[in-house]
Amino acid sequence: MGSKDVLVIGGGIAGIQAAFDLAEMGVAAYLLERKPSIGGVMAQLDKTFPTNDCAI
Amino acid sequence: MLDAGRHPNIKILAYSEVQGLEGKAGDFTVQYLKKARYIKEEVCTACGACAEKCPIKADNDFEMGLKKRKAIYIYFPQGIPAVYTIDPEHCPMILKGKCGLCAKLCQAGAIDYEQKDEKKTLHVGAVIVATGVTQFDPSVVTEYGYGRIKNVITGLEYERLISASGPTKGHLYRPSDEKLAKRVAYIQCVGSRSLKYKDYCSSVCCMYAIKDAMLAREHDEEAESYIFYSDFRVMGKRYQQYRLRGAEDYGIKYIRGRVAEIIEDAEGNPVLWYEDTRTRQVKSLTVDMVVLCSAAVPSKGVEQLAEVLGIELTPNRFVKTDPFHPTDTTVPGIFVCGFCQNPKDIAESVSQASGAASRAAGLLGITSSGKRTVA
Numbered sequence: 001m002g003s004k005d006v007l008v009i010g011g012g013i014a015g016i017q018a019a020f021d022l023a024e025m026g027v028a029a030y031l032l033e034r035k036p037s038i039g040g041v042m043a044q045l046d047k048t049f050p051t052n053d054c055a056i
Numbered sequence: 057m058l059d060a061g062r063h064p065n066i067k068i069l070a071y072s073e074v075q076g077l078e079g080k081a082g083d084f085t086v087q088y089l090k091k092a093r094y095i096k097e098e099v100c101t102a103c104g105a106c107a108e109k110c111p112i113k114a115d116n117d118f119e120m121g122l123k124k125r126k127a128i129y130i131y132f133p134q135g136i137p138a139v140y141t142i143d144p145e146h147c148p149m150i151l152k153g154k155c156g157l158c159a160k161l162c163q164a165g166a167i168d169y170e171q172k173d174e175k176k177t178l179h180v181g182a183v184i185v186a187t188g189v190t191q192f193d194p195s196v197v198t199e200y201g202y203g204r205i206k207n208v209i210t211g212l213e214y215e216r217l218i219s220a221s222g223p224t225k226g227h228l229y230r231p232s233d234e235k236l237a238k239r240v241a242y243i244q245c246v247g248s249r250s251l252k253y254k255d256y257c258s259s260v261c262c263m264y265a266i267k268d269a270m271l272a273r274e275h276d277e278e279a280e281s282y283i284f285y286s287d288f289r290v291m292g293k294r295y296q297q298y299r300l301r302g303a304e305d306y307g308i309k310y311i312r313g314r315v316a317e318i319i320e321d322a323e324g325n326p327v328l329w330y331e332d333t334r335t336r337q338v339k340s341l342t343v344d345m346v347v348l349c350s351a352a353v354p355s356k357g358v359e360q361l362a363e364v365l366g367i368e369l370t371p372n373r374f375v376k377t378d379p380f381h382p383t384d385t386t387v388p389g390i391f392v393c394g395f396c397q398n399p400k401d402i403a404e405s406v407s408q409a410s411g412a413a414s415r416a417a418g419l420l421g422i423t424s425s426g427k428r429t430v431a
């Protein structure tokens with residue numbers, strides 16, 4: 001039996017966005033992250049180019 | 057991040073590692089290891105009483121080692137899931153059964169020293185790899201003194217220093233003597249575009265160095281910034297204008313030339329020797345601190361993951377894709393997005409992520425309405 005669920009490996013901004021888009025389409029998305037919480041490098045950035053807005 | 061954390065269709069499996077994959081597109085079985093946090097996730101309220109009193113200190117990797125954390129810790133304050141984790145390599149209770157203070161303090165009763173790693177299985181139709189980026193360790197570029205000259209730091213270390221929630225609350229206190237760094241030099245292409253180390257362009261460093269210098273000036277109007285570049289690569293939307301604003305509104309000095317060597321003077325100030333390729337002169341510049349924009353490289357462990365998944369990597373350890381299908385890996389049903397595919401910034405990572413998500417949805421016959429197609 002096949003499955004319609006998706007596994008996303010890596011919970012940085014790319015993985016979060018992919019999981020979010022799938023979730024919005026009604027797909028069950030598993031977001032697997034090896035660190036204690038998701039966020040990736042972006043969570044470590046205070047501000048981001050090109051807008052210098054806060055990262056989190 | 058918050059939206060993903062709250063979405064009813066997203067299940068976050070944090071502190072976990074993929075160990076095995078079988079099957080084919082549409083029908084994969086994945087084995088993964090859920091590592092023991094020694095905390096009952098559903099019970100922890102993240103109040104922090106445990107960490108406040110925990111007597112053990114360890115390096116804080118979120119803060120790039122610029123600050124210590126306790127043996128029981130939250131990865132970062134806004135982290136999702138918002139639960140504490142016990143570091144088994146430092147907790148004396150886990151190591152030798154001595155202490156137990158956090159269990160006594162935890163009002164919720166969330167501590168569980170007996171918790172074990174759990175092997176789990178998932179059944180999915182598609183996989184998306186998004187394992188991201190880390191920085192190349194610039195200590196091998198010995199002429200720049202990283203690891204030897206205290207006031208030479210990396211880009212990610214700088215990001216934590218300039219962060220209001222970071223170890224110095226956003227003040228640029230330099231590592232050697234905690235003096236405020238007023239003159240900062242940023243060096244591009246440390247290990248990138250190099251025949252000796254990484255032959256590719258990391259693509260984000262020109263832009264983040266400009267950002268870093270802008271932020272320094274926003275924090276301190278006396279801040280002086282010098283960016284040493286080979287040539288500017290600022291190709292995104294309105295990025296060139298950003299670069300111009302850096303010079304006009306923030307007084308950033310752009311110097312074209314590779315730095316040959318950094319030495320340290322008696323006060324711990326880095327002294328840069330370089331050739332200014334515009335004036336064709338060899339010069340030196342003394343600054344308070346140097347930021348090495350060292351090559352951005354795929355995350356550690358990507359080889360092992362690629363082996364488990366059976367996908368191919370490029371010689372620089374990026375996930376292999378072909379130019380016309382940039383989100384398809386070499387295995388049908390396994391897609392890729394973000395920095396692990398090729399160097400890219402947040403804007404590009406996000407759009408590629410949407411691309412990978414729709415490729416996966418397409419494979420599984422899902423339309424954006426949430427209904428499955430009939431045939």
Ligand SMILES: Cc1cc2nc3c(=O)[nH]c(=O)nc-3n(C[C@H](O)[C@H](O)[C@H](O)COP(=O)(O)OP(=O)(O)OC[C@H]3O[C@@H](n4cnc5c(N)ncnc54)[C@H](O)[C@@H]3O)c2cc1C
Nearest residue numbers: 010012013014034040041048049188189211394395401402
């Ligand atoms: C110093 C610096 C400053 C930057 N500043 C900016 C900026 O201002 N603006 C901008 O647009 N871009 C900036 N960037 C680039 C930006 O960080 C990346 O574009 C972005 O983080 C890529 O997102 P990602 O999700 O692909 O990777 P990441 O953010 O690295 O996320 C990957 C996630 O996957 C996890 N992971 C890794 N391996 C595994 C595994 N085997 N199993 C499970 N999980 C795993 C990681 O722990 C991490 O959480 C900067 C980069 C650096 C180095």
